[in-house]
Every structure is written in structure tokens, then in C-alpha cells.
Amino acid sequence: MSTIKQRQELIAAAAAKMGKQVYAYDEAPKNIMPRKELHQDNGKVTTLEDAIKKTGLKDGMTISFHHHFRGGDKVVNMVVAKLAEMGFKSLTLAASSLSDVHEPLIEHIKNGVISKIFTSGLRGKLANEISHGLMEEPVVFRSHGGRGSAIATGDMHIDVAFLGASSCDPMGNSCGYSRSENAKSICGSLGYALPDAQYADKVIILTDDLVPYPNTPNSISERNVDHVVVVDSVGDSSKISSGAIRDTKNPRDILLAKQAAKVIINSGYFKEGFSIQTGSGGASLAAVKYIRQSMIDQGIKASFALGGITAHMVKMHEEGLIERLIDVQSFDKVAAESLKSDPMHKEVSANEYASADEPGSATHCLDIVILSALEVDVNFNVNVLVGSDGIIRGAIGGHPDTAADSALSIIVCPMLRGRIPCVVDEVTTLITPGTTVDVVVTEYGIAVNPRRPELKERLIKAGLNIVEINSLKEKATSIIGVPAALPFGDKVVGVVMNRDGSVMDVIKNIKG
Amino acid sequence: MEIKNAVAGTLESGDIQVQIAPNESKGLQINLESTVAFQFGEQIKKVITETLVELGVEDALVQANDKGALDCTIRARVTAAAVRATGKDVWA
Numbered sequence: 001m002s003t004i005k006q007r008q009e010l011i012a013a014a015a016a017k018m019g020k021q022v023y024a025y026d027e028a029p030k031n032i033m034p035r036k037e038l039h040q041d042n043g044k045v046t047t048l049e050d051a052i053k054k055t056g057l058k059d060g061m062t063i064s065f066h067h068h069f070r071g072g073d074k075v076v077n078m079v080v081a082k083l084a085e086m087g088f089k090s091l092t093l094a095a096s097s098l099s100d101v102h103e104p105l106i107e108h109i110k111n112g113v114i115s116k117i118f119t120s121g122l123r124g125k126l127a128n129e130i131s132h133g134l135m136e137e138p139v140v141f142r143s144h145g146g147r148g149s150a151i152a153t154g155d156m157h158i159d160v161a162f163l164g165a166s167s168c169d170p171m172g173n174s175c176g177y178s179r180s181e182n183a184k185s186i187c188g189s190l191g192y193a194l195p196d197a198q199y200a201d202k203v204i205i206l207t208d209d210l211v212p213y214p215n216t217p218n219s220i221s222e223r224n225v226d227h228v229v230v231v232d233s234v235g236d237s238s239k240i241s242s243g244a245i246r247d248t249k250n251p252r253d254i255l256l257a258k259q260a261a262k263v264i265i266n267s268g269y270f271k272e273g274f275s276i277q278t279g280s281g282g283a284s285l286a287a288v289k290y291i292r293q294s295m296i297d298q299g300i301k302a303s304f305a306l307g308g309i310t311a312h313m314v315k316m317h318e319e320g321l322i323e324r325l326i327d328v329q330s331f332d333k334v335a336a337e338s339l340k341s342d343p344m345h346k347e348v349s350a351n352e353y354a355s356a357d358e359p360g361s362a363t364h365c366l367d368i369v370i371l372s373a374l375e376v377d378v379n380f381n382v383n384v385l386v387g388s389d390g391i392i393r394g395a396i397g398g399h400p401d402t403a404a405d406s407a408l409s410i411i412v413c414p415m416l417r418g419r420i421p422c423v424v425d426e427v428t429t430l431i432t433p434g435t436t437v438d439v440v441v442t443e444y445g446i447a448v449n450p451r452r453p454e455l456k457e458r459l460i461k462a463g464l465n466i467v468e469i470n471s472l473k474e475k476a477t478s479i480i481g482v483p484a485a486l487p488f489g490d491k492v493v494g495v496v497m498n499r500d501g502s503v504m505d506v507i508k509n510i511k512g
Numbered sequence: 513m514e515i516k517n518a519v520a521g522t523l524e525s526g527d528i529q530v531q532i533a534p535n536e537s538k539g540l541q542i543n544l545e546s547t548v549a550f551q552f553g554e555q556i557k558k559v560i561t562e563t564l565v566e567l568g569v570e571d572a573l574v575q576a577n578d579k580g581a582l583d584c585t586i587r588a589r590v591t592a593a594a595v596r597a598t599g600k601d602v603w604a
Contacts (some may be wrong), residue, residue, distance in 0.1 A: 389550050417528050418580025419548045480582060483551030512550070 039213050039246065042141075044228045048082050048206070049110020051227035052160075056201035059089045061159035064200060067097040067120075067192035067233030068164070068176055068184065068329060075164040077104050077208055078231065084113045093118040094158055096147060096192035096350070096414075097395050100124030107437045109134055113265045118156060120144060121144040121385065123322040130493055131391040136415050138393075140492045141385060144192060144328065145354025145363065145401035146499035152351055152358075155501055161200035163193045163221065164234035168207035172225025173218035176330070177340040184208045185235045188330025188339045189309070190219045194349030197224045219347055241310075241332035248282025252443055254427050256283035257347040261290035261442045261463075266462035267368070267455060270410050272300055276322075277307040277402055280331075282370025283412040288312050295321050305371075306362050306396060307343070307353070310334040319432040322470070326362050328353040328398075354401035356499045363398070363405035371399055371512040374441075375427045377456030378469050380449050382411055383427035385496070388420045389508035392484040392494065396431055401499055402437040415442040421476040421483065423469065428486070428494060442468075442472055487511040515572050518596035521581075526583035528561045530560070532597040533573040537579035540571070544579035559583050563590040567602060572582060 004011075015022045020108060046054070065076050065082070076095060081104070083091065089112050093105070105130050108114045117139045122130060130139055142150060150156035166186050167178035176190040177183070186210055190197075197203050197220045204227045205220065219383040225293070248254065260283065264270055270291070278284045288305075288451035289312055295301065304324040305313045311334035316322045327347040330336040338345045354363045374394055375383040382403070387393040403409040413422050423442065438455060440447045445467030460466050487510065494507030514534075521529040535541055542557050556578055563586070564572065574590075581589070593601055 387549070419552055419582060420580065479550065481555055483548075484554065486550050510550075 001436075006379070008345070036130055036212060042170050044172055044225065045170050045210070045288065046227055046229065048079070048229045048231070049086065051204045051229050052082065052086065054227060055160045055204065055248050057088065057160050060091070062092040062094050064094040064159060064161045064196045065096070065195065066163055066190065067099065067188060068187040068192065069237070070240050070481055071099055071101050071165070072236030072239030073099070073161060074233055074235050075103055078208070080105060080113065081161045084111065088113060090115040092118065094118040096144065096158060097098055097121045097397075098123070101172040102126050106134065118142065120397055122149065122392045127392040131510050133489065133491050133493055135493065138492045138496060138506070141396055141494055142394045142497045143397045143400050143499050144350050145353070145356060145361065146497055146501070148195045148350030148353070149355040149499065150260055150501065151199045153501070158196055158200035160202045160204065161193070161196035161468055162204050163190070163196060163220065165190065165205050165207045166234070167209045167211050167215055168205045168228055169211050169213040169215035169222075170228060171213055171222035172220070172228050173213070173215040173222045173439060174205050175215065175219040177336055178209045178210055178211065179340070180211045185233055186237045186333060186336045188336030189239060189327040189347045191311060191328030191353060192350050193220065195351055198349075202226045204229055206231050206234055209235060210283050230393050232462060237333060241329070242285055242473050249287050252280055252414055253282035253286060256288035256414065256441055258290050259446060260287040260410050261282070261294070262410045262462070263410055263439055263446060263459060264291050264368055264370075264462055265294050266464065267408055268458050269367045270294070270300065273303045274300070274385060275304045275306060275365060277305065277366055277369045278310070279369065279371040279399060279402070280308060280397060281412070284370040284372045285310055285312070287333075287370045287412070288316065292316055292321065296307070296447065305367055309339075309403070311335060311389055314338045314345070326353070354405070356401070356404070361405075363402050366402060366406040366427075368408045368410070369402040369406040369456055370410045370412060371403060373411050373422065375422050375424050375426045376411055376413055376437075376440050376469075377424050377434070378473050380437040380440065380469065381427045381430055382432040382434070382437055383429045384431050386429040386507055388428060388483075390428065390488060392507065396496070400432040400436065403432045404499065408439070408441045409437050410441060410442045411437055412499060415444045415476050416480060419480050421473070421480060423472040423476050425473065429494060436453055444472060444475055447472060513568055513569075514596055515569070518593050520592035520596065523577060523579060525579050526581060526585070528576055528578040528589050530593040531559045531575040532569070532593045534573070535571045535573045538571055540569075540574065542574045542576065544576045544578065547580050548578070550588050553581070555583070555585060559586045560590050563587050564594060565595045567591065567598075569594050569598065572597070
């Protein structure tokens with residue numbers, strides 16, 4: 001017979017050997033409150049101001065945001081206004097992207113609340129002011145994969161992440177959708193927020209739908225969440241599919257989409273189990289519509305569609321034409337709802353989506369990507385960030401990531417936009433290197449990168465209108481004349497990072 | 513040549529709206545707003561001036577609001593505005 005009392009000496013010896021304490025009997029009573037009530041007041045749920053104080057945020061630190069509500073985002077403006085009110089200065093704002101709706105940041109930059117910006121893109125008045133030299137420090141632009149990678153490697157350290165979520169429980173389990181009756185703002189995937197949630201020192205979830213524990217299946221785990229703040233609204237879902245991701249009715253976009261579909265079908269990559277992604281922009285989003293019939297006719301199914309997921313993709317998935325959806329960002333409400341209810345529609349973090357140094361990132365398994373462009377040059381380099389007037393007006397997004405990793409990258413781009421040439425001698429700003437771009441589809445013909453002679457041959461055989469890219473540039477010039485040089489100043493207002501963490505280009509201020 | 517107030521063109525993308533009015537002082541005074549002012553501002557003013565001079569309009573205030581029109585469009589709109597301003601039909 002060996003009692004625990006008799007074993008005490010041995011227990012003490014074992015503990016000493018392991019460098020541990022001997023268990024001390026805890027006589028304190030258990031908390032017997034029903035757990036639902038107990039968890040309502042677990043200390044994580046608090047006000048925005050209190051949460052900010054508790055994170056220990058200081059002047060000069062880095063705060064981060066996601067852009068899943070796109071034009072409907074309310075979190076950035078709400079949080080930065082609160083930080084301004086609390087007297088913070090010289091913060092670095094690291095957003096996954098910024099758009100027209102973030103115009104109020106102009107005042108916060110002027111007042112010294114925000115002194116640096118890291119983002120994928122800028123639009124509207126904020127972009128215009130920054131292009132004219134609003135900030136002392138240049139804005140650092142990264143692709144979505146590049147941002148995920150920079151966060152994971154510590155190249156871009158985040159002190160406090162402010163992440164809007166469509167539903168969250170008192171522990172912090174949160175999603176971009178909601179299963180409750182009080183669902184207000186739905187954004188779908190939280191892919192761009194996941195690296196922030198994982199790597200930021202402190203994470204605050206802002207939600208307009210606090211649901212009971214457990215909010216499963218969850219996208220962000222309670223393990224990564226420090227504070228939960230309930231607000232009136234995190235975003236306007238109706239504005240998600242606006243701006244760059246509207247469904248096009250423009251006849252030229254439709255023409256480009258149809259041509260891109262022909263390129264895909266005759267590329268040699270259109271076969272059972274292929275994978276596909278479409279970037280933002282009317283023509284690229286519409287291209288899948290025009291490969292659908294060929295998939296049905298030829299009995300070809302795609303293994304997955306990647307990236308910004310749209311209602312078209314969801315429809316083809318539900319028809320059985322696309323087996324799985326890998327969703328870093330839901331481009332409309334249909335996609336957001338599908339992500340909630342369909343287990344074959346998977347959310348993916350920015351790293352696992354497009355990081356160059358993540359071996360298993362989905363872009364590494366991607367066959368075909370269709371992307372738009374502001375400008376393409378005669379060396380197939382692409383600009384999607386700075387307008388031909390020298391003013392920042394777009395976003396890098398996953399453009400260089402997907403172009404580099406896919407087997408076939410197709411750029412759809414009109415030769416002219418009004419009097420602006422889109423096929424030029426040299427792009428205003430280098431975003432996606434021409435070595436990674438395979439085909440350029442314009443309304444005046446299709447150019448194939450000389451690095452891909454086999455592809456060119458296949459497309460010629462298929463009877464497509466294949467032209468030299470130089471001839472497109474010359475044709476553009478013959479119609480519109482030669483544009484005067486842009487009045488750039490000497491100040492660097494933006495730095496463009498390559499996805500490998502090197503500096504690829506700089507953007508100078510524009511005068512006038 | 514006597515000039516009345518006249519207008520031609522729209523504010524649609526790819527078009528230019530041209531307003532012509534009498535100029536109390538001598539010469540052509542062109543006030544241009546353009547979405548492509550950086551790249552094509554001087555070229556657009558040149559086309560407007562040439563078109564008006566060819567039509568014999570030498571004293572006028574021109575207000576042009578350009579939305580990326582090509583030179584041929586600019587010539588057409590300026591000509592139409594000049595015809596309306598002078599009452600002189602160049603197509604007859």
C-alpha cells in the first residue's frame with residue numbers, strides 16, 4: 001500500500017530534480033457563475049479608448065488595419081480619430097490597403113498623428129495630396145504577398161492591430177461573417193488581417209456583432225486577441241463590390257474579357273484540374289464568364305479558383321465547374337455568404353495566399369492569372385499604382401505575386417483610355433517586372449512576351465490576332481500624339497518594394 | 513467678325529466642351545481645363561487656336577473643358593462652336 005502521503009518524499013525529490021514546485025492544494029472555491037454570464041465580463045470586452053490604453057501604444061509605434069470592407073471601411077477613420085483625440089503622434093499606419101474613403105487621414109497627417117504609411121495602394125484625395133508631397137516620409141508600397149511576408153519575417157513589425165470583424169465572441173473568436181440574427185456588416189474572408197492577428201504584439205478586434213461564445217468556425221482565434229471593442233458599425237457591406245471590382249457593362253471591357261478567354265482556352269493550360277485567378281478590374285473579372293461555356297463543352301473542371309472571389313466564381317463552383325475556392329478577399333456579398341456556408345470555399349491568409357517565401361502559398365500552385373493594368377511597356381513591365389498623370393491612383397494588390405508565381409499571366413489592358421496611352425515606352429512606375437508577364441491583351445491585338453515562343457505559336461495557330469508590343473505602342477502614339485513629359489519634382493513620395501523585400505522603384509512628387 | 517456666345521460638345525469621357533464668347537480685347541484667349549493637361553495641354557491649345565484662325569475667328573474668349581478628346585474631336589467641336597458663334601456655315 002502506497003498512499004500519497006507516503007509518496008511525498010519521492011514527489012519532492014522528483015520535483016527538485018525537474019526544477020519544479022510541489023503542487024500546493026488550492027482551497028479557493030470554484031467560480032460557479034453560469035459560464036455565459038461569466039464570459040460576458042471576462043475583461044477582454046471594453047471601450048476603444050480603454051483597449052488602446054491597455055495595449056500600451058506609444059507615439060512612434062506601428063498600428064495596422066485590413067481593407068476587407070474596401071470603399072465601405074469605417075475602422076481606419078474611427079480608430080485614427082480616437083488616437084488623434086487621445087493625443088498620439090508620429091504613428092506609422094500599416095494598412096493592407098487604403099481607398100477614397102480614407103480622405104480624413106489627410107488632416108491626421110497634417111496634424112502629425114500619422115507620420116508614415118505602409119499600404120498596397122492609395123486612391124482619391126489622399127492619394128492626390130500624397131502625390132503632391134503631403135508627407136515627409138515616403139509611403140512604402142507592398143504587394144499583398146509581400147506584406148504578409150514582411151510581417152512574418154519581422155521586416156514590418158506591428159505593435160497594435162485594429163481589426164474589424166463582422167462577428168466576434170467575448171473571447172475574441174471572430175470572422176468576416178456572422179451566424180447571428182444581428183449580423184450587420186459582412187465582408188467574408190479576413191485573409192489580409194490574418195498575418196496581423198498572428199504577428200502583431202497586441203490585437204484589438206472591433207465588431208458590430210458581439211455573439212455568444214463559441215463563435216465557431218472562427219477565422220481569427222481568441223488566442224491572438226487581446227481586446228474586443230463593440231462599435232456601431234465596422235463597415236458598409238454594400239460598398240465592397242464598388243470601385244475597382246464592379247461588374248462591368250463597358251463594351252470594351254467585355255471585348256477584352258472575351259479575347260482573354262480565347263487566350264486561356266488556347267494557351268495549353270486549359271485542361272482538367274487547372275487553376276485560375278482573376279484580378280480586380282472589369283475585364284479581368286469578366287473573363288471567367290467567357291471560359292465557362294468552353295469548360296462545359298469540353299468537360300473541363302478547374303481544381304481551384306484563387307484570390308479575390310466573386311459571385312461568378314461561386315456560381316461556377318456551385319455548378320461543379322470549379323472544385324474549390326481559396327479566398328483571400330471576398331469581392332461581393334455572394335462570395336462572403338458562400339465562404340460562411342460552404343466548406344469547399346476556404347479562407348486563406350495573405351502569407352499562404354501569395355508570400356514568395358512560403359513554399360505552400362497558393363500562388364505557387366496557380367496555372368492562370370488574368371490581371372488588369374494602368375500601363376504596360378514595350379518590355380512587358382506593368383504599372384498598376386501610378387496614373388499616367390503621375391498621381392497615385394491604384395493598388396499593387398497581388399499583381400506581382402500572381403504574375404511571378406503563375407504558369408501563365410495575362411494582362412488585359414486597353415491600348416488607350418481616352419487620350420491616355422496604356423501601352424508605352426516605359427511604365428511611369430515599375431510594379432510587376434516584364435519577365436513575369438506572358439501575354440498582353442488589348443482591343444487592337446494580343447502581344448506575347450518573346451520569352452514565351454511556344455505560347456505565341458499556339459495562339460497564332462488558334463487564329464488570334466497576335467501583334468508585336470512595339471506596334472501597339474506606335475499605334476497608340478499615331479492616334480493620340482506624343483504626350484509631354486510629366487512635371488515630376490525631386491521629392492520621393494513613395495517607395496515600391498518587390499515581394500522579396502528589395503526596393504524596386506520610387507515615386508517622385510508631381511508638381512502643378 | 514461678330515461673335516455671339518456659343519457652345520459645342522459634352523463633358524463625356526473622350527469629348528471636349530467648347531464655349532466661345534466675344535473678347536473685348538484683341539486676340540484669342542483660351543482657358544483650358546483638361547484631364548490630360550499635363551501631357552497634352554499645349555497640344556490642345558494649339559489645335560483650338562489653329563482651328564479658329566483657319567475659320568477666321570481671331571478675337572474670342574474660349575472656355576474649353578476637355579475629357580481626353582483626340583485632336584479630330586477637338587477640331588470638330590471647335591468648328592461647331594465657331595459656326596454657332598459666327599453664324600457662318602463652313603459646311604455649306
